[in-house]
Amino acid sequence: xxxxxxxxxxxxxxxxxxxxxxxxxxxxxxxxxxxxxxxxxxxxxxxxxxxxxxxxxxxxxxxxxxxxxxxxxxxxxxxxxxxxxxxxxxxxxxxxxxxxxxxxxxxxxxxxxxxxxxxxxxxxxxxxxxxx
Amino acid sequence: xxxxxxxxxxxxxxxxxxxxxxxxxxxxxxxxxxxxxxxxxxxxxxxxxxxxxxxxxxxxxxxxxxxxxxxxxxxxxxxxxxxxxxxxxxxxxxxxxxxxxxxxxxxxxxxxxxxxxxxxxxxxxxxxxxxx
Amino acid sequence: xxxxxxxxxxxxxxxxxxxxxxxxxxxxxxxxxxxxxxxxxxxxxxxxxxxxxxxxxxxxxxxxxxxxxxxxxxxxxxxxxxxxxxxxxxxxxxxxxxxxxxxxxxxxxxxxxxxxxxxxxxxxxxxxxxxx
Amino acid sequence: xxxxxxxxxxxxxxxxxxxxxxxxxxxxxxxxxxxxxxxxxxxxxxxxxxxxxxxxxxxxxxxxxxxxxxxxxxxxxxxxxxxxxxxxxxxxxxxxxxxxxxxxxxxxxxxxxxxxxxxxxxxxxxxxxxxx
Amino acid sequence: xxxxxxxxxxxxxxxxxxxxxxxxxxxxxxxxxxxxxxxxxxxxxxxxxxxxxxxxxxxxxxxxxxxxxxxxxxxxxxxxxxxxxxxxxxxxxxxxxxxxxxxxxxxxxxxxxxxxxxxxxxxxxxxxxxxx
Amino acid sequence: xxxxxxxxxxxxxxxxxxxxxxxxxxxxxxxxxxxxxxxxxxxxxxxxxxxxxxxxxxxxxxxxxxxxxxxxxxxxxxxxxxxxxxxxxxxxxxxxxxxxxxxxxxxxxxxxxxxxxxxxxxxxxxxxxxxx
Numbered sequence: 001x002x003x004x005x006x007x008x009x010x011x012x013x014x015x016x017x018x019x020x021x022x023x024x025x026x027x028x029x030x031x032x033x034x035x036x037x038x039x040x041x042x043x044x045x046x047x048x049x050x051x052x053x054x055x056x057x058x059x060x061x062x063x064x065x066x067x068x069x070x071x072x073x074x075x076x077x078x079x080x081x082x083x084x085x086x087x088x089x090x091x092x093x094x095x096x097x098x099x100x101x102x103x104x105x106x107x108x109x110x111x112x113x114x115x116x117x118x119x120x121x122x123x124x125x126x127x128x129x130x131x132x
Numbered sequence: 133x134x135x136x137x138x139x140x141x142x143x144x145x146x147x148x149x150x151x152x153x154x155x156x157x158x159x160x161x162x163x164x165x166x167x168x169x170x171x172x173x174x175x176x177x178x179x180x181x182x183x184x185x186x187x188x189x190x191x192x193x194x195x196x197x198x199x200x201x202x203x204x205x206x207x208x209x210x211x212x213x214x215x216x217x218x219x220x221x222x223x224x225x226x227x228x229x230x231x232x233x234x235x236x237x238x239x240x241x242x243x244x245x246x247x248x249x250x251x252x253x254x255x256x257x258x259x260x261x262x263x264x
Numbered sequence: 265x266x267x268x269x270x271x272x273x274x275x276x277x278x279x280x281x282x283x284x285x286x287x288x289x290x291x292x293x294x295x296x297x298x299x300x301x302x303x304x305x306x307x308x309x310x311x312x313x314x315x316x317x318x319x320x321x322x323x324x325x326x327x328x329x330x331x332x333x334x335x336x337x338x339x340x341x342x343x344x345x346x347x348x349x350x351x352x353x354x355x356x357x358x359x360x361x362x363x364x365x366x367x368x369x370x371x372x373x374x375x376x377x378x379x380x381x382x383x384x385x386x387x388x389x390x391x392x393x394x395x396x
Numbered sequence: 397x398x399x400x401x402x403x404x405x406x407x408x409x410x411x412x413x414x415x416x417x418x419x420x421x422x423x424x425x426x427x428x429x430x431x432x433x434x435x436x437x438x439x440x441x442x443x444x445x446x447x448x449x450x451x452x453x454x455x456x457x458x459x460x461x462x463x464x465x466x467x468x469x470x471x472x473x474x475x476x477x478x479x480x481x482x483x484x485x486x487x488x489x490x491x492x493x494x495x496x497x498x499x500x501x502x503x504x505x506x507x508x509x510x511x512x513x514x515x516x517x518x519x520x521x522x523x524x525x526x527x528x
Numbered sequence: 529x530x531x532x533x534x535x536x537x538x539x540x541x542x543x544x545x546x547x548x549x550x551x552x553x554x555x556x557x558x559x560x561x562x563x564x565x566x567x568x569x570x571x572x573x574x575x576x577x578x579x580x581x582x583x584x585x586x587x588x589x590x591x592x593x594x595x596x597x598x599x600x601x602x603x604x605x606x607x608x609x610x611x612x613x614x615x616x617x618x619x620x621x622x623x624x625x626x627x628x629x630x631x632x633x634x635x636x637x638x639x640x641x642x643x644x645x646x647x648x649x650x651x652x653x654x655x656x657x658x659x660x
Numbered sequence: 661x662x663x664x665x666x667x668x669x670x671x672x673x674x675x676x677x678x679x680x681x682x683x684x685x686x687x688x689x690x691x692x693x694x695x696x697x698x699x700x701x702x703x704x705x706x707x708x709x710x711x712x713x714x715x716x717x718x719x720x721x722x723x724x725x726x727x728x729x730x731x732x733x734x735x736x737x738x739x740x741x742x743x744x745x746x747x748x749x750x751x752x753x754x755x756x757x758x759x760x761x762x763x764x765x766x767x768x769x770x771x772x773x774x775x776x777x778x779x780x781x782x783x784x785x786x787x788x789x790x791x792x
């Protein structure tokens with residue numbers, strides 16, 4: 001299995017509902033340094049998993065839809081925007097970009113995707129799943 | 133698959149028996165920066181893999197049982213305390229904490245756990261396994 | 265010159281006023297991974313710059329006053345809470361903790377302090393100054 | 397599953413053929429910080445995945461065959477030397493070293509290997525596969 | 529003293545003349561992860577050291593003049609392009625951008641600049657100097 | 661001012677005397693990831709601060725004198741081997757290597773040296789001083 005990973009980041013505000021979140025129930029924020037790992041069994045004719053320029057742009061575009069926002073007011077996000085939930089949201093949106101052809105036609109051969117959100121030097125969360 | 137990872141560290145002394153260990157047969161020591169990655173297929177009702185506060189406390193408690201010690205004198209540890217063996221010891225103790233309910237009742241849904249011990253900027257070891 | 269550095273972090277929301285801030289004028293947030301470096305010419309009788317336990321606690325206490333908050337609503341903070349300004353606020357509060365003896369009597373010999381706030385994998389800001 | 401990872405690096409020049417590579421079609425270069433992760437289900441009698449000294453030497457020897465070179469002129473490399481392709485080349489050569497016994501007789505029990513090439517603070521690529 | 533640091537990177541090929549460079553006398557290459565630290569005693573009216581957007585763009589523009597090239601063929605570079613020399617080249621070009629007003633009028637108050645080139649996980653070089 | 665930094669590490673056991681050290685009074689250990697930063701105003705005729713090969717070897721040789729040891733039994737070390745004290749010991753030994761010509765004749769022009777010991781992901785200590 002071959003992999004390619006690109007990194008970008010967002011800076012957002014939000015609050016979380018539920019006693020389990022303690023002080024994070026108040027409005028606060030986070031920098032998420034986001035890694036998107038693309039995986040496939042074989043390389044394309046150029047010897048790559050994905051056009052890294054398109055992958056970087058696609059991740060950046062997905063993150064631009066979340067960046068510099070109070071996520072509590074984002075109508076596209078329902079329920080708690082935990083790091084796990086945001087990892088899934090970003091996964092789904094990058095997957096949609098792949099299906100829409102924005103990472104190139106050959107990106108249809110990407111088999112799985114792993115999105116990791118590093119929220120501090122001591123904590124991260126992620127979501128990974130198959131794309132086909 | 134969703135993941136959450138928390139990080140903590142220990143500083144221990146030990147020696148290793150066997151010619152393969154060369155100078156590490158002498159009493160020396162290590163800082164292990166420890167990552168515990170919790171994995172499950174679905175999130176709980178709060179949108180989380182695990183209560184990160186409880187996970188952090190559980191990891192810290194497990195590490196407190198090893199920290200600031202000469203592991204050669206720890207009766208709970210048999211044989212060589214290699215980085216691999218310590219990863220397994222920490223895995224087993226965190227798994228026991230989960231089974232004992234110390235990470236919350238819903239942590240019973242955690243499917244697998246990966247423990248990584250970073251021992252320097254050029255070496256690490258780990259153990260991962262299923263919890264159910 | 266001897267140095268000791270300890271690290272902790274905060275997760276805050278805020279907005280910034282001024283066209284220069286572009287999209288950061290909207291309410292958003294950040295994780296700041298904070299390094300506090302303590303500096304002095306000579307070590308104390310124990311061979312240390314500062315009691316690292318007290319230094320860690322003092323930094324944590326200072327950060328607790330900012331953590332999990334919307335800094336726009338913090339009456340102790342006037343004007344823009346840029347990363348630079350927050351570095352200075354944390355510097356001043358850690359310096360006050362030193363003067364109040366909370367890092368031990370010998371910490372009066374600390375000559376200077378450098379506070380760095382890492383806000384992402386590509387940006388940081390800091391403030392450093394003399395303490396005596 | 398137990399894992400051990402060792403790190404080393406190479407500094408090479410190369411160019412890539414194909415419009416997808418944009419400016420990287422010109423002769424340029426890269427530092428690759430290379431992680432080799434060795435995986436097996438059970439530890440050997442010493443409590444290790446692999447003799448870390450031999451593993452480090454084997455990785456270093458494999459990398460020495462690529463280091464400080466213009467890869468465009470390396471007759472052992474056909475086609476584009478993308479990060480993905482180089483990850484596979486290093487994987488194959490480390491695997492060959494294992495089969496040749498250069499990581500010790502017990503290394504025959506290593507089940508899989510993951511090679512990751514970190515090419516900057518924002519991009520990496522890798523190859524992983526079974527060894528038996 | 530306040531500081532702001534931004535990070536970017538380049539990927540170049542080059543060779544070095546002189547026996548001291550050993551195998552690096554051959555054509556090879558490097559990724560340089562570049563940190564530019566801007567320093568000044570007081571903040572501007574917005575509470576910043578420099579417009580971080582302009583600083584990031586200025587660093588990127590300076591690096592674009594070096595990126596994806598064989599530096600041996602760059603007529604603007606005389607002599608060995610060691611990491612130290614490149615740090616100075618980038619320092620001079622960022623300093624020129626400041627003087628030309630490309631980081632904003634208030635950037636004239638930046639007192640000093642430190643440029644660090646991280647060339648691997650085990651080596652870096654830099655140049656720092658006053659700007660006025 | 662130009663700088664070059666090289667990195668290596670040691671793994672040692674020790675104990676610390678004094679109530680201030682709490683549980684670290686017991687025999688324990690540490691990995692120290694050691695950075696040595698060499699500084700001088702002008703480059704030599706090759707365009708370098710120091711022969712990085714000789715600097716790496718000199719640091720490695722100094723660290724070999726401490727590595728894989730119980731520092732409590734090292735007759736060359738008096739008093740507490742705190743991270744600060746060890747930074748000074750390594751500083752003095754690297755400085756002696758420079759004076760002995762082991763980093764090359766031109767290394768006599770190195771003006772200052774900074775040694776940093778990273779002991780975990782949350783703590784480090786260092787010593788810096790002039791060499792002439």
